[in-house]
Amino acid sequence: MSLIVKIKKQLDNFMLSVDMELTDEVVSVIGMSGSGKSMTLKCIAGIETPDSGFISLNGRVLYDSKKRINLHPGKRRVGYLFQDYALFPTMTVMENICIAMGQRNEEKVKGWLKRYGLEGMAYTYPNHLSGGQRQRVAMLRMLAANPECILLDEPFSALDEHVKRSMESELMEMLTDFHNPVVFVSHNRDEVYRLAERIGSMESGVLSTVRDKKDFFMRPMSVEQALLVGCNNISEVKWQDKHHLLAVEWDSVFEVTDEQLEQTAMSMDGISHIGVFPQDIIISAGKTKTALAYADKNIIRIKDYKIIEELKSWEILCKLNNDSIIYASLPRHTEANMLSKNINDELYIKNFYLLG
Template sequence: MIKFKVKKRLHGAQGDFILDVDIEVGEGELLVIFGPSGSGKTTILRILAGLERPEEGYIEVNGSVWFDSKININLPPQKRDVGFVFQDYSLFPNMTVFENIAFGMKKKNPQKVIELLKLANMEELKNRKPTNLSGGQKQRVALLRALAREPKVLLLDEPLSALDPETALTLGEEIKRFQKRFSIPTIMVSHSKEETLKLADRVCQLSNGKVISIGKPKDVLFSRKLSPKFSLKGILLEKSFSDPVCILSVAVGSEVVQVVVSKEEGQELNVGDWVLLSTKAFVPSVRKIKTSS
């Protein structure tokens, strides 16, 4: 359990503003902090990791107080049990994959490193240097290094933003699988609706330093506005049935749309299908399409 209540003055493109948030993250929960650039998302991660200090507030993790401005408690970063996956990977270029993962371990355990590599299907890459890895492979190494610390909190700063859509989709599934396997309370920063819908247990929507909405991904992300005419290609992320209809969540570029179709149409579709969305007289239609990929 994470209890995080802080205030800090920040400098934004539109001038100074106050980051003022009060959030909690349950055991094994993945909370996505969603919002535009410059709203204070990454600052929340840095404060939790001890890399920045708020002006006032309180941070408690699993009953241990990490920060309390009233009684002047502020644990240094090295005493905070945090696994941090940065947006730019931050791997050591002179170390192998194996050495990068082992670097952050509290107690060196080569067998555990091998086990983590096997879980990510990367055992054959253990002796490679980061310069010989793809972007997706580098991000996997960064994630495994964070997990190897056996942290009490996992922090992910836009971990998929630099990857192509297909790699991001695959790695996102791996992040969710690892996070649930190790049951680590996780806070992830994102400005992608697709990532948020796919990965989050709950979403905290941030704007100009303030929490404007928090709850289940669908409740926070979807508006009820309907465009009268459109024809778009996307990937089916999720479907659910509610007689007599089927509700589809479809990724279109960096956006996610929700469409209601007939139960019969929904039964013909599978998660992962490429689909074509269109409307006629405000009646949505979704059909599977073939792609060359």
């Protein structure tokens, strides 16, 4: 089972450019709003037409600009779960699902409804269902059409926070026996990490290389990828030599190892920024000077700081001598009074990422 997408489409602000292949797996496309994620799904489904390229599903050509092939959406066998679920408002739950099946099989539908907590709602209209119930119905309607590929467009965005996690579990249960490609679009990194096997980022219409999710989160390759995975300390760099660079915004020199350069798979000319996760900053060292403890390597000096209490952590806003801000974090169990007494005027960066 495979989905191959190699398309281009000119949009208002950029050229959409997608090149990806997936098998019977869940692949996520993560990106900022307006980056081209939903448009990619619409092109795969046949709702929108690319300017050029090729799309095939399990060996069937869905779109080929050179051969002028462009299958109607109804013939593609692609299931699409919209953000608003797109249930027919004048049809009951039973009718919504049966129309996707192409036949009326009430016994089968009632069995599905019972399995997914919708028993007794077969003749209910969508406007009388909760958000979670509408999503279950939309999923069942999509699966009832026996698709060869599923496209999920921000499936949890309309749900309350306390409902999202249970719906994630139900969605994955529904997909347990679906051994076909699934493309999951989201801007929520937590959802993406839990649900996807591989991830690619959409940056101004260009889809990055799709990578293993752990590699994607632990080794961002660009500024936008870094921001998407929570690495919100970013600085432009100037190289001093092969093993030293200046983080311009922080006015600090960092030592770069050969191993770090090899892992980036980029030349020095292609590395324009440095990224640091808040949790990779050591912000206190008791009475011991950080510079002495760490041989004066990868040090950022600060003149002031502010401690902010978050739900699960302490966020430390550190102001540098040039008034730039860098964010650090500590686990929530750290005592606030001890924290404020132990912060020195130097931060040690224990890990950082080279970004293109």
